[in-house]
Amino acid sequence: MSDATSGNSGPNTDSEQFGSSTDNNGPAPDSGQHAPTSEDGGTTAATGQPQNIDAAQTASAAGTGSAGGSAPSDGNGNAGAQAAAPLKPLTMENLLREFNNTMDLKYRDFPANGVTAVYLQYMIDADQLYRTLVLPFSGVTDEMAGKLLEQAIFERANTLEDAVYAILYGSAVVFSGDRAYKLDLTRSIGRSIEQTETETVIAGPHDGFVENIVENLALLRKRLRSSHLKTVSLAVGEVTKTQVVVTYIEGIANQEFVGKVTERLKSIEFDAIYEANMLVQLIDDNPNSFFPQFVVTERPDAICSKLTAGRVVIFVDGSPSAVSAPSSFFEFFTSPDDYYQRWHVGTALRLLRIVGFIITVGFTAFYVSVTTFHYEMIPHKMLLNLTKSRSNVPFPPLYEALLMETTIELLREAGARLPTKIGQTIGIVGGIVIGQAAVQAGFTSNVLIIAVASSAIASFVIPSYVMSASIRLIRFPLIFLAGxxxxxxLMVGIAFIVIHLSGITNLGSSYMSPIAPMNLKDWLDTFIRGPFSSLRYRPSQVKSPNKQKNKMRK
Amino acid sequence: MSEKLNGYHVAFIIVMIELDVTVFSLPRILAENLGTNGWIGLLLLSAIAFANLGLIHLFHRVGRGRSPFEVAEQSIPRLLLKPAYILLAVFWITIGSFVCKKYVLIYQMVAFPTTNANLLYVLLAALAFYLLIKGIYNIGKAMTIFFYFTVPAALFAFYFKGQWELYRFTPFLLKGGTEGHSLKNWLEVYTIFVGYEISLFLIPFAEPKSLFKGVYFGHSLTTSVYVLLIIVSYGFFSFEQLQAMMYPLLNLFSYIELPFLNRLENLIFTLFLFSNLASLVLFGWMALMALRRAFPKARKNMLELILIAASLGIGSYPKILRDSEIMLRVVLYLETAIAFLLPAVLLVLAVYQARGKTPKPESGTPV
Structure with a gap:
């Protein structure tokens, strides 16, 4: 390609380069050649370089095709069906040229009937390959092979890109004469269903999503046996072409949100997507906000409840987390545990988390504020103790607090990065440093330790790790302001947070729902966990066309 | 702009704009101007405010939900209106600024005697700008949350159950005011309600059905909070004490002792930062609406920036608390007049327009 460009340094290099890529296919104008055969919406439109395919465009065709599919693997087949900008004809030679220098590409031919299969050796299931391809095609005649290829599992590949993506997603491409077929042979790669380590519950199911999207979708289907559960596959990431599956329940989810999610996913032009938490930052309404805007969870039961509440769920291949949209701020404070306990306990837990949130955000800052400026607010009985413990400390409360808060954050981060066994050591060392030594050395006061420790503990009460991290971060500016x-x-800081929160939208709906816009019915399932008989409606935020979720009478 | 404010949010907006720093001196103002059992006078004045709201409601009916600007512009040439808009905008931002400045000056007196009050004011103005650029729908959301922060503080009133005595009310009705009764005295008390006229400008932004329900509810809520606080103050302090104390509510709250916290006025007065910020933002928003009408082609966020810059200038003018109080009182008198005159004039125009020919309502919401 580069040769051709440099060789034909004609008057307009652009068209030369363009032509060069079709060079070895002969002189035929590319778009004209392929337009009639293309089945994909975006095919003729994208006449750019062959590799620079708009994943989103290709995805749209695939997505609509797979809607309603039931087998989890259908995503792959359809992902393979994506193709755009076909410039070279689909021939064995061209396909192999695309994959030159690829040691894991294998092909197998059947001399008796001239059938050849090309696949990536490590992506496919060898057993399936044997049963669906090797066994039936060995020693059969041309005619028989033609009949075999009429089976539904063989899907016609129309373009070179189509075939390339099919191979990349774990299919074999089977050539017979001048025709090519795709055969899905995907092998399940990665760990199988395991317990999630980030979101554990005491009572309740212990399975968690894994990196393998096939397993995840199977898990979902197993819990939600409804043909209304729709799965739409898209490919996101210019280079990685990560498979992203949008799921929703037809008739419960608002199509407007489904449309918005799909549209945003299609508009992503980023080279690589590795994780759901990364994906959400590319599609949220307020990328500069310090709060996470979509609930991301590894728990299948939580995801099922989100789906039945009318939310749209996004799975990303390679990520154990699923995204639920739209989300509200208070959703981050709920845990599946709340529903598995008696409602009184669930309610108490929810309130406890809100208290935890207040403590995390404000306790240390309030300590700094009071001990710096408002000593009169401390009752005189407590004042004696406080001054005694403060008297050894040479720093102003602001420095004292920042010192301790930073230490706690260091310990937490070190604990998170280290293997569990060493992590325990860190915990013990940290406990001693923070607990006793810091006070005895005159670095901090006892009361501050209580404030810092309780706000650190309180921050971990919040079930969502991402939200808990954001909240821990906003403590620091508040401590500064209070100092x-x-x-x-402190109030200026809180006002800022409130204003910031009020401005956040989530797929266009309010992040502060159900406080603003206010919906008292939703409060029953937000700040408290009402008894199931009282949870009669789906959340107002999702604007579900089917609002009632509970038709039982008491 | 896709969504409209519903009644709840309108109610919270009304509460937050009416509730501001003046509430801390309210029991004194009442004792000075109306005398004993001033809460009865307050209820009467609240009824007058209701009448004013009724006037706005009537305009809403007759004007068929058109915004006041549309009605005005249909009958009055733009050339005349433009200076009026600018004047109103300056006036409204002045009110907001004076309210906030007074708050800051009191705060300075209470907690930060050596801090420059203008510095604290800059913080508030910055927040106001941040909120103002988010549009009225998001302002409504923020007001709702601010409401939950601020108004429950009134529930501390029940802390005084033990010390509260009915006999301190005295059997006399509206006696013992320092200057006797005059229009000026009653007007001074009335100014604590100023702000409800924002409902006039909320017309195009709120759901028409619940708008006035929200407005009336909001105003009743404010009145009940006021009455609650006044009744507590009247039963807790003696009448003479009330007249002597500058900010009786501050004294009232400083009496509270919780096991972990004393001198709660530090906290509660700070919480009122929200309601004063709300006043600045909401008056600023009214000013913004007027300015937008005067300069429809202004760049995004430019008018907001100009308003906040103006607010910084105006806010820096009152240097001491006494001056600030006098200035605030003057603008509040004027605003009271505007609150009555504006809907009245608009109503006349709307009636005239409805009679003359069938009005052609502009489609869509005005900017």
């Missing part, structure tokens, strides 16, 4: 302007600064 500079006391309560006034």
């Amino acid at each position: 500079i302007w006391g309560n006034f600064g």
